Amino acid sequence: xxxxxxxxxxxxxxxxxxxxxxxxxxxxxxxxxxxxxxxxxxxxxxxxxxxxxxxxxxxxxxxxxxxxxxxxxxxxxxxxxxxxxxxxxxxxxxxx
Numbered sequence: 001x002x003x004x005x006x007x008x009x010x011x012x013x014x015x016x017x018x019x020x021x022x023x024x025x026x027x028x029x030x031x032x033x034x035x036x037x038x039x040x041x042x043x044x045x046x047x048x049x050x051x052x053x054x055x056x057x058x059x060x061x062x063x064x065x066x067x068x069x070x071x072x073x074x075x076x077x078x079x080x081x082x083x084x085x086x087x088x089x090x091x092x093x094x095x096x
Contacts, residue, residue, distance in 0.1 A: 003032045003078075004089050010065070010082040011089040013055070017075045019047035024054050026096050033076060034093060048072060055079060059092045 003014030014033035021037035028035055040050035048068055056063045061081060071077030081089055 001032060002029050002034050002093055004086055004093065006086050007080055010080060010084045011086045012069060013079045013081055013089060013093070015051065015055070015071075015077045015079055017042075017047060017051055017071075017077055019050075019075075024050065026054075026058055034096075045072070048077075051077070052079070055081075058096060059089070 005012045016030045016033040016035045018035065018037040019040060019042040021039055023037065024039055025037050026034065027037055036051055036054060038047055038050035038054060040046040052066045052068065056066045059081065061084065065082045065084070067080045067082065069078045069080045
């Protein structure tokens with residue numbers, strides 16, 4: 001089960017990052033998090049930016065609605081998806 005929690009501004013999504021991958025893709029569930037691979041290296045926040053961009057595209061939300069809450073230098077991250085309920089986010093993630 002992918003970690004989705006309520007937040008005052010929307011809902012949070014647990015993500016397991018795989019930087020420097022061959023392609024940008026959502027790979028499924030890994031230890032309670034949505035596993036996402038990005039081609040960007042984990043330098044100067046480039047992988048985090050790529051993750052935010054990919055999350056906004058696959059969840060079909062505005063770029064401004066996606067923000068990194070924790071895990072800036074870790075593979076395990078938590079993203080805030082603003083203006084969306086836990087139920088809506090769970091539906092979008094399940095459709096991936």
